[in-house]
Amino acid sequence: MFYVIGLGLSDEKDITIRGLEAIKSSTRVYLEAYTSILMIEKERLEAFYEKTLILADRDMVETQSDEILENAATEDVSLLVVGDPFGATTHTDIILRARALKIPTRVIHNASIMNAMGACGLQLYNFGQTVSLVFFTESWKPDSFYDRIKENVGLGMHTLVLLDIKVKEQSEENLARGRKIYEPPRYMSIPTAVAQLIETEGTRQEGILNPDTTLAIALSRVGGGVENERIVAGTLRELLTYPAEGYGEPLHSLVIVGKRLHHLEVDYAEAYAINGKSWRDTAKDVYQCALD
Amino acid sequence: MFYVIGLGLSDEKDITIRGLEAIKSSTRVYLEAYTSILMIEKERLEAFYEKTLILADRDMVETQSDEILENAATEDVSLLVVGDPFGATTHTDIILRARALKIPTRVIHNASIMNAMGACGLQLYNFGQTVSLVFFTESWKPDSFYDRIKENVGLGMHTLVLLDIKVKEQSEENLARGRKIYEPPRYMSIPTAVAQLIETEGTRQEGILNPDTTLAIALSRVGGGVENERIVAGTLRELLTYPAEGYGEPLHSLVIVGKRLHHLEVDYAEAYAINGKSWRDTAKDVYQCALD
Numbered sequence: 001m002f003y004v005i006g007l008g009l010s011d012e013k014d015i016t017i018r019g020l021e022a023i024k025s026s027t028r029v030y031l032e033a034y035t036s037i038l039m040i041e042k043e044r045l046e047a048f049y050e051k052t053l054i055l056a057d058r059d060m061v062e063t064q065s066d067e068i069l070e071n072a073a074t075e076d077v078s079l080l081v082v083g084d085p086f087g088a089t090t091h092t093d094i095i096l097r098a099r100a101l102k103i104p105t106r107v108i109h110n111a112s113i114m115n116a117m118g119a120c121g122l123q124l125y126n127f128g129q130t131v132s133l134v135f136f137t138e139s140w141k142p143d144s145f146y147d148r149i150k151e152n153v154g155l156g157m158h159t160l161v162l163l164d165i166k167v168k169e170q171s172e173e174n175l176a177r178g179r180k181i182y183e184p185p186r187y188m189s190i191p192t193a194v195a196q197l198i199e200t201e202g203t204r205q206e207g208i209l210n211p212d213t214t215l216a217i218a219l220s221r222v223g224g225g226v227e228n229e230r231i232v233a234g235t236l237r238e239l240l241t242y243p244a245e246g247y248g249e250p251l252h253s254l255v256i257v258g259k260r261l262h263h264l265e266v267d268y269a270e271a272y273a274i275n276g277k278s279w280r281d282t283a284k285d286v287y288q289c290a291l292d
Numbered sequence: 293m294f295y296v297i298g299l300g301l302s303d304e305k306d307i308t309i310r311g312l313e314a315i316k317s318s319t320r321v322y323l324e325a326y327t328s329i330l331m332i333e334k335e336r337l338e339a340f341y342e343k344t345l346i347l348a349d350r351d352m353v354e355t356q357s358d359e360i361l362e363n364a365a366t367e368d369v370s371l372l373v374v375g376d377p378f379g380a381t382t383h384t385d386i387i388l389r390a391r392a393l394k395i396p397t398r399v400i401h402n403a404s405i406m407n408a409m410g411a412c413g414l415q416l417y418n419f420g421q422t423v424s425l426v427f428f429t430e431s432w433k434p435d436s437f438y439d440r441i442k443e444n445v446g447l448g449m450h451t452l453v454l455l456d457i458k459v460k461e462q463s464e465e466n467l468a469r470g471r472k473i474y475e476p477p478r479y480m481s482i483p484t485a486v487a488q489l490i491e492t493e494g495t496r497q498e499g500i501l502n503p504d505t506t507l508a509i510a511l512s513r514v515g516g517g518v519e520n521e522r523i524v525a526g527t528l529r530e531l532l533t534y535p536a537e538g539y540g541e542p543l544h545s546l547v548i549v550g551k552r553l554h555h556l557e558v559d560y561a562e563a564y565a566i567n568g569k570s571w572r573d574t575a576k577d578v579y580q581c582a583l584d
Contacts (some may be wrong), residue, residue, distance in 0.1 A: 009401060013310040016300060016402075020309065084403060086410025092560050099563060107411060109301060109403035109515045110308075111376060114416050116401045118378025124406050125422035129449055132417075155443050157421055223401045268384050271391060 002072040002098045004085040006110030009223035011040045012048040019108045023049050026078040030056040030068055032090075033167075045080075053080070057168060058090070065094045072103045083112030111223060113253055117160050120217040120231050121268030126260055128157030133254075134164045135188060136196050143200045149256060150208045156260030161197075163188035163252050187250035190218040190232070194240045194254070211237040213286045215257040215279070217269060220248045234274040235282060242274055261287045294364040294390045296377040298402030301515035303332045304340040311400045315341050318370040322348040322360055324382075325459075337372075345372070349460060350382070357386045364395045375404035403515060405545055409452050412509040412523050412547055413560030420449030420550070426456045427480060428488050435492045441548060442500045448552030453489075455480035455544050479542035482510040482524070486532045486546070503529040505578045507549040507571070509561060512540045526566040527574060534566055553579045 003022040008014030015023075023029055031042060031053040046053050056068065056079065068079060085091045085107050098105045118124050129152060131145040145161070152159045166186040174181045194216070201209040214236050221228040230248035232239065239254075266283040273279035283289040295314040300306030307315075315321055323334060323345040338345050348360065348371065360371060377383045377399050390397045410416050421444060423437040437453070444451045458478040466473045486508070493501040506528050513520040522540035524531065531546075558575040565571035575581040 006403065008308060013313070014308050014401075016306050016308050017312065018305040021305070084407050084410065086407070086416060089415065089556060092413060092556065096560060104518070106517060107515070109306075109408045109411075111298070111401035111403055112407050114410075115376050115378070115404050115407040118376065118406075119399060119401075121384060123381065124378060125424075127422075128420050129447070130417035130419075151447050155421070155447075223399070225398060226396070264381060264384065268388060 001076050002069060002103050002105045003076065003078040003108060004091055004095065004105070005078055005080050005108040006084040006112070007080055007082050008110040009083065009113070009116055010221060010228065011224075012045050014110065014223065016108060016110060019110070020049065022076065022106075022108060023051055023078050023080070026051070026076040027071070028054060029078045029080065030054045031080045032056050032061055032082070061090050061094060065097045066101075068094065069098055069101060069103055072098065073101070084110050084114070087112050087114065113160070113162070113219070113222065116222045117219060117253065117255060119222050119229070120219055120233070120255055120272065122158050122217070122255060122257065122265050123262065126158050126258065126262075128152030128155060128159055128258070130160045130162060132162045132164070133188065133193055133196060135166065135186070135192075136199070141196075141200070141203075143204065146200050146204055146206075146208065150206060152258060153208050153256075155258070157258040159256040159258065161193065161254040161256060163193050163254065165251070188252065189244060189250070190220075190247045190252050190254060191240055191242075191244055193252070194236050198236060198240070209236060209256070211235065211240070213282060215282055215287070217255040217257065217272065218247055219253045219255065220251065222253075231269075231272040232274060233269045233272040233279055235278065238274045238278065257287070259287055261289045263289055263291050266291060293368050294361060294395050294397045295368065295370040295400060296383055296387065296397070297370055297372050297400040298376040298404070299372055299374050300402040301375065301405070301408055302513060302520065303516075304337050306402065306515065308400060308402060311402070312341065314368065314398075314400060315343055315370050315372070318343070318368040319363070320346060320367075321370045321372065322346045323372045324348050324353055324374070353382050353386060357389045358393075360386065361390055361393060361395055364390065365393070376402050376406070379404050379406065405452070405454070405511070405514065408514045409511060409545065409547060411514050411521075412511055412525070412564065414450050414509070414547060414549065414557050415554065418450050418550065418552055418554075420444035420447060420451055422452045422454060424454045424456070425480065425485055425488060427458065427478070427484075428491070433492070433495075435496065438492050438496055438498075438500065442498060444550060445500050445548075447550070449550040451548040451550070453485065453546040453548060455485050455546065457543070480544065481536060481542070482512075482539045482544050482546060483532055483534075483536055485544070486528050490528060490532070501528060501548070503527065503532070505574060507574055507579070509547040509549065509564065510539055511545045511547065512543065514545075523561075523564040524566060525561045525564040525571055527570065530566045530570065549579070551579055553581045555581055555583050558583060
């Protein structure tokens, strides 16, 4: 059996009992290490699972999937994935390959940011499509996310914005010289994300994102408990100027609040507001939310 | 500490290690038994968790939340919820109440249909808002879901349709006589759901749902493994006439496929198609999907 196992959001204890049993029964266990970022050391996982983990980077999962799948028709082999296995297309690729090889496959689900974002108090059924925001450079500022947000905003839907992660990136020089030397990982922070959103609005000028009247909620390490999780709500400008350390450690995600906002959503998220009065006033006056 | 713990999708082994530890440390453990339906017996959970579970129905969670929260400032108390805790507004209510009482609270996330729907092969970021479909009666056929689907269809987004569950319903006679006698639970099946969609299209006539050219994917018991999980793909008409037993046991959910369909999504879901040729042909000719 080939298992694809979601590890959930935060640490070694977020795996399910079913997932842990599959790991224990496996002769090889791969840890996928690029579509998202594990918040803890591989060694800590190994100690808890009592198994050696084989790191599988993007190259390996995409181009050497037959190596991962070797013997999986007769033995148990597991691929561990941060969050839920269906968060990234790569995992559907390897499952398709397993099917083609007639290897039985089982997916073991877990929480991912795509449902755990409910922690901010906004209702999941009011979210539209999810967008990704990549690091802008001097010469490359892809803004198709703006069109997607515009679509959601037009319907009053909330938008989950996933922020860029750069792992195993090479500098231009190292790339040119063919040196496999990698830069340290980079994670987009909330202030960077908000600055890019505001910059894009400045370029596009379609009135979709207003620094002073668009509400948003920053999420970091959702599910990580009081010592790790941070949820911060405010206007885009409030989020931009909030002290960076207030957002906690990466990963960060951002939710842009849509106009179909319910008063219970406002109440719940108020506990996370940088400025409770500004949060409620904006919800009431700009979002026309029926508050007392 | 007041814990709200997601049980995941299927059975006693879908809980996380963190969730199980919280149960073990709790002096009282409530099992919420109405917003979704547990697929296994309470007794089986109790045996696995080695704890007695107190059933908490809607009345109790909504109107007697102080009873559930009693002593939670000084002892551990857990509320178990099928799927993820943020699937339903009721849980945000009780967390708000806990906050008001200054009781520390921790949410332990898990998979829910809102992310596990990725199992059908459609990409999560291409889903728009989620809709709910209730049982039609002779005199009551609420169709606001149609407007929501229309919004998603307009943008080419996929739509997750959650199907009605009737639990602890009273007959009109028992209700009138004040007798607390409840009807057996009812779960909307895929054929009923599809029939209601087609009926609504017949009434509204806005060309949003076409029995012969709208593709959809039925999901049941996602995450339940090969013995339980069923995924069936086809046109609405194919799904309507497919043998009911082919969909397996409840709960069922339905995904309506949007026009922004990627060829990898078509490839992946083809394994679940009632008629592979019709699936691909419709994806190619009607959805304009770039297939070979």
